[in-house]
Amino acid sequence: MKNILIIGSNGQIGTDLLAKLRQKFNNGQVIASDIRNPKNPDPKFVLLDATDRESVRNVLKDYQIDEVYLMAAILSANAEKMPNKAWDINMQVLFNLLELAKEGLFKKLFWPSSIAVFGPHTPRINTPQYAVMDPNTVYGISKLAGERWIEYYREHFNVDVRSVRYPGIISWKTMPGGGTTDYAVEIFHEALKHGRYTSFLAANTRLPMMYMPDAIDATIKIMEADQERLSIHNSYNIAGISFTPEELAAAIRQYIPGFTIDYQPDFRQAIAESWPESIDDRMAFKDWHWHHKYDLDSMVKDMLKNLEKKYQAGSLLYQMDL
Ligand code: AKB
Numbered sequence: 001m002k003n004i005l006i007i008g009s010n011g012q013i014g015t016d017l018l019a020k021l022r023q024k025f026n027n028g029q030v031i032a033s034d035i036r037n038p039k040n041p042d043p044k045f046v047l048l049d050a051t052d053r054e055s056v057r058n059v060l061k062d063y064q065i066d067e068v069y070l071m072a073a074i075l076s077a078n079a080e081k082m083p084n085k086a087w088d089i090n091m092q093v094l095f096n097l098l099e100l101a102k103e104g105l106f107k108k109l110f111w112p113s114s115i116a117v118f119g120p121h122t123p124r125i126n127t128p129q130y131a132v133m134d135p136n137t138v139y140g141i142s143k144l145a146g147e148r149w150i151e152y153y154r155e156h157f158n159v160d161v162r163s164v165r166y167p168g169i170i171s172w173k174t175m176p177g178g179g180t181t182d183y184a185v186e187i188f189h190e191a192l193k194h195g196r197y198t199s200f201l202a203a204n205t206r207l208p209m210m211y212m213p214d215a216i217d218a219t220i221k222i223m224e225a226d227q228e229r230l231s232i233h234n235s236y237n238i239a240g241i242s243f244t245p246e247e248l249a250a251a252i253r254q255y256i257p258g259f260t261i262d263y264q265p266d267f268r269q270a271i272a273e274s275w276p277e278s279i280d281d282r283m284a285f286k287d288w289h290w291h292h293k294y295d296l297d298s299m300v301k302d303m304l305k306n307l308e309k310k311y312q313a314g315s316l317l318y319q320m321d322l
Contacts (some may be wrong), residue, residue, distance in 0.1 A: 003029040005065045005106075007050045007093070008072030010034040013112070013166075013215060015174040017069060020216050031063050035072070051089060053096040060105045067223065069110040070097055076116055077268050078178030079139040090142040098149065102157040110223050113147050113165045113235035115208055116140035120274045127276035129237045129283045137271055147234040154233045162222045163235035167208035167279065169215050170299060172306040180271045184209055184248060187261070188303050191252050192311060196260045203246040203263050206277040210240030211294035211302070218290050225288040232283055239279035240292045241299060251300045 004021055008014040009032035021030045032038065033048035046059055050072055059065070072093055079086035094111060101109055118127055119134035135141050143165075153159040168181020176182045183199050184207075190197040201207075210218075218238050222230075243251075249261040284290040294302070 001025075001028050002066040003031070003064050004067045004069070005031045005033060005059065005063065006069045006071060007033050007048065007056075007097075008070070009045070010036060010038050010174075011071055012171055012174045012176040013169060013212070013219075014069075014071040016171060016212050016216050017071065017219060019173075020220065021069075024220070029063065031059070031065070033059065050093040050096060053099065056096050057100055057105065060100060065106045067108045067110070068097055068101075068106055069219070069223075070094065071112065073112070074139065075177065075179035076114075076137050076139040076271055077180050077182070079142070080137060080267065080271070083138040086138050087142055090139070091145065094146050094149065098153045098159060098161070101159045101161070102153060107160060108223065109150075109159070109161045110219060111146065111150055111161055111163050112219075113143045113163050114139070115165055115167050115275050115279065116271075117144040117147060117165060117235070118274075118276050122276060124275075124277045126278050126280040127237065128280045129232065136274055140274075151234045160227065161233075162225070162230070164218050164222055164238045164284070165235050165279075166215060166238070167210045167240055169210055169212055170303065171212035172303050172310065173212075180268045180275075181207055181209060183245060187245070187248060187252065188307055191256050191259045192304070192307055195256065195258050196262075197249070199245040199249075199261055199263050200266045200268050201245050201263070201272050202265045202269055203261075204244050205265075205269065205272045206242055206244045207272055208239060208242050208276055208279045210238070210292060211299040214240055214292040214294055217293075218284070221288055221290055222284075229287050231287055236284040236287070236290075237279050237281045238284050238290065238292070239281040241294065241296050242278040243296055247296070248300070251296050252304070254297070255300065255304050 033046045074086035121132045150161040
């Protein structure tokens with residue numbers, strides 16, 4: 001039996017991760033935490049500001065936590081609007097956890113990196129694990145710095161940190177917040193509600209994406225991997241599906257025939273253009289046998305099925321028109 005803490009459990013990935021870990025360890029203790037209370041009451045939820053090291057320390061001690069999943073971060077588009085705050089939050093929360101792990105307060109940390117660590121001079125197609133990394137976004141710079149720090153803490157203090165570079169994540173339970181890849185979730189809601197969508201990325205902007213079940217699978221798999229098998233100690237490339245807004249719209253149109261899309265690229269276009277189009281994840285396959293399951297069509301089908309149910313049940317928490 002192990003005790004697990006998720007920091008950022010109300011967020012896009014945190015929500016699905018919490019559900020999966022609770023299902024998996026039905027006898028275990030999976031503590032949820034976030035800076036805001038969850039929508040539904042949860043007896044195993046703790047209100048936590050992870051930038052406050054002493055509060056994190058207390059939670060780790062109180063619940064005798066063994067493993068932490070650190071899912072709280074300011075994403076790329078929001079980080080451009082508040083660079084100092086994004087840097088402070090993204091780095092401070094990571095340092096707090098690295099220091100507390102170094103002190104021996106828990107055994108293993110999951111910290112997500114992102115395709116945002118790559119930049120304009122990185123090869124964009126099948127981006128290799130090791131490549132030129134010159135991110136030019138606040139978020140990308142913080143993720144690259146984080147990658148260097150987790151490797152440093154492993155080498156110097158034997159801290160066990162596991163990490164993957166998430167592509168854009170597509171999910172139906174919770175909306176993403178403040179990322180460049182968010183269009184690939186918004187489009188589904190708009191298609192169902194209005195039959196049309198205005199994309200903030202141009203028609204032919206190809207980005208690496210992944211359906212949430214695959215992202216959760218990768219996250220749990222790398223945490224469970226035998227430490228000796230992990231040859232990479234910064235963060236693993238993981239690949240899913242690469243598509244453009246135009247291709248995603250066409251895939252949605254298979255199920256919603258009248259769906260239309262138009263394009264009004266904004267500041268997020270430049271961010272997207274600095275990122276890879278597709279990712280080479282052979283190292284993740286080799287070291288911990290990971291491979292994604294969902295392709296474009298199976299993802300679209302599953303998204304629409306689940307969102308339709310959610311709309312019908314009248315329980316959609318996020319309103320696109322807000
Ligand atoms: C974002 O768009 O900022 C994130 C990411 C790719 O890390 N989804």
